[in-house]
Amino acid sequence: MTDVTIIGGGIVGLATALQIKQQQPALSVIVLEKEARVAAHQTGHNSGVIHSGLYYKPGSLKATNCIEGYRMLLAFCDRENVPYDLCGKIVVATKPEEVGQLDTLFERGQQNGLGGLRRLNLPALREIEPHVNGVAGIFVPQTGIIDYTEVCEAYARVFQALGGEIHYSEKVEQLTPGLSLSVVVTNKTRYETKLVVNCAGLYSDKIAQLTQREPIGLQIVPFRGEYFKIKPDKQYLVKNLIYPVPDPNFPFLGVHFTRMIHGGVEAGPNAVLAFRREGYKKSDVNLKEFFETLAWPGFQKVAAKYWQMGLGEMYRSFSKSAFTKALQELIPEVQEDDLIEGGAGVRAQACDRTGGLLDDFSIIETERAVNVCNAPSPAATSSLSIGKTVAEKVLKRF
Structure with missing residues (x-):
């Protein structure tokens, strides 16, 4: 029997695990991660930017967690020798x-x-x-660059040194909340736990729904962000980070240029609907997940409102020249031949039934669970602060 079982070994799950263990060393805490390593999905596919808190509505969870998390992240990286660069x-x-x-x-x-x-x-x-x-x-x-996979590895190392456990290649298949204990069944074993903390990212809504009978009222809609890399001989065009003014009606920052901590320059991302939750390629399709997205009333309202923008993003996804044209608004000298295909990430964007794309962090509590149901950018920068917030909710139960 375990005190706290955390589902998800991304940056928010690991930061939460670390914060709980630091504040209450006597509690038994395990992290269940379905992949063979930490940071395998959203965390490991992002652009590695340390966000300053510029964009977020003052007083919102995003603003307060980003600013506090920024300070906590830099202090942690200094202690644990994780490299970063505050390049602005x-x-x-x-x-x-x-x-x-x-x-x-x-x-x-x-x-x-x-x-x-x-x-x-x-x-x-x-x-x-x-x-x-x-x-x-x-x-x-204040803006900087970092490798968030390295941050996660450091979180995991410190957490395990405090006695925490990470169980890899364990996918949660069933979750049954009880009066005093919950039962979590993975593809490998069965756990009894006093409290579940759901940091499952792209599947956080699915896990949250298992923790309560009534509908949770939101669904994760996966948006893929695709990047190009700038060829080495043209990287002189970008010194550090260059962003456009974001569209205030849409929860994405627009295509931008990012120097990477380990070298190279990325350009992107766009924001296109992914045809599966972990759909990093155009060819990645899960018909069940795709039809779940299309059938969600909130997504239908989003599509009706933003269809023109969505078509534009999709066109850019298939047209390198259109993607280049968007980048040329910031740097006119960039040419199509200067871009080589880069990676992609998938953003877990919570959407409510009325068509609202949740712009702020969302934490849903039940009797036996704390569910982190929306943790978009700047969640990586904010991770230790979000982890502290979740840890406070957890520790009230013990």
């Missing part, structure tokens, strides 16, 4: 009509406590990124 980024308005939204971002950043933000005109933009084009911008000094 620019956010660029490429059209005059985007300047108002840029001003809103600047004000949000200040309200969220970011010091050193600078407004930039085109000459000032080009001092930082000589090849960029735009009408105005913001420099954000």
Whole structure:
């Protein structure tokens, strides 16, 4: 019998496990991970950006967790010798009509406590990124780059040193909540546990539904983000990080340029509907999961509202020239031949029944479970803070 069983060995699950074990060393805590390694899905496929907290509504869970998590992440990496680089980024308005939204971002950043933000005109933009084009911008000094798989490996190492256990290649197949204990059955064994913590990412809604009888009222809709890499001889076009002004109506940041911590430059991602929850390639299809998405009333409302944007994203997914054109708004010198196919990630975006794409973190508690049901970007940056928040909810039960 175990005190706490955490489902999911991504960055939020491991950060939560670590926080629980640090605060209550006597509790028995295990992590169940269905893959043979940590960070195999969302965490290991992201672009490796340390987010500053610029974008998020002041006072929201995203804002508070990002800012606290940022400080906690850097302190952890300093202690555990995980490399990172606070290189800063620019956010660029490429059209005059985007300047108002840029001003809103600047004000949000200040309200969220970011010091050193600078407004930039085109000459000032080009001092930082000589090849960029735009009408105005913001420099954000707090933004950095890191390898989140390395962060996860360090979380796992410290957690296990404290006596925590990680069980790999164990996929949860059944979960039965009881009056005093829950039973978790995997493909390998059966566990009795006092409390389940669901950090299952792309399958967090499925696990959450197992913890209660009534419908949870949301569903994970998987969006694939595809990247290109810039050929080595053209990487001089990008010094650090270059972002567009995001569309305030859509929970994605738009295609951007990211220097990677281990070298190289990525360009992307787009945001297209994935045909399976772990669909990293266009050819990855799971008909059952795809039809579940299409049948969800919330997704139908999203599709009706954003169909034009969705078609544009899909077109860019299949047209390298269209993808290049989007990138040329930020760096006109980038040519189609400069791009080679990179990787892709799948974002677990929670969507409610009314068509709302949840923009904030969502934690649903039941008698025997704490479910992290929406943890999109900046969850990696915020992971230790989210883990602390979840750990506080867990420790109230003991």
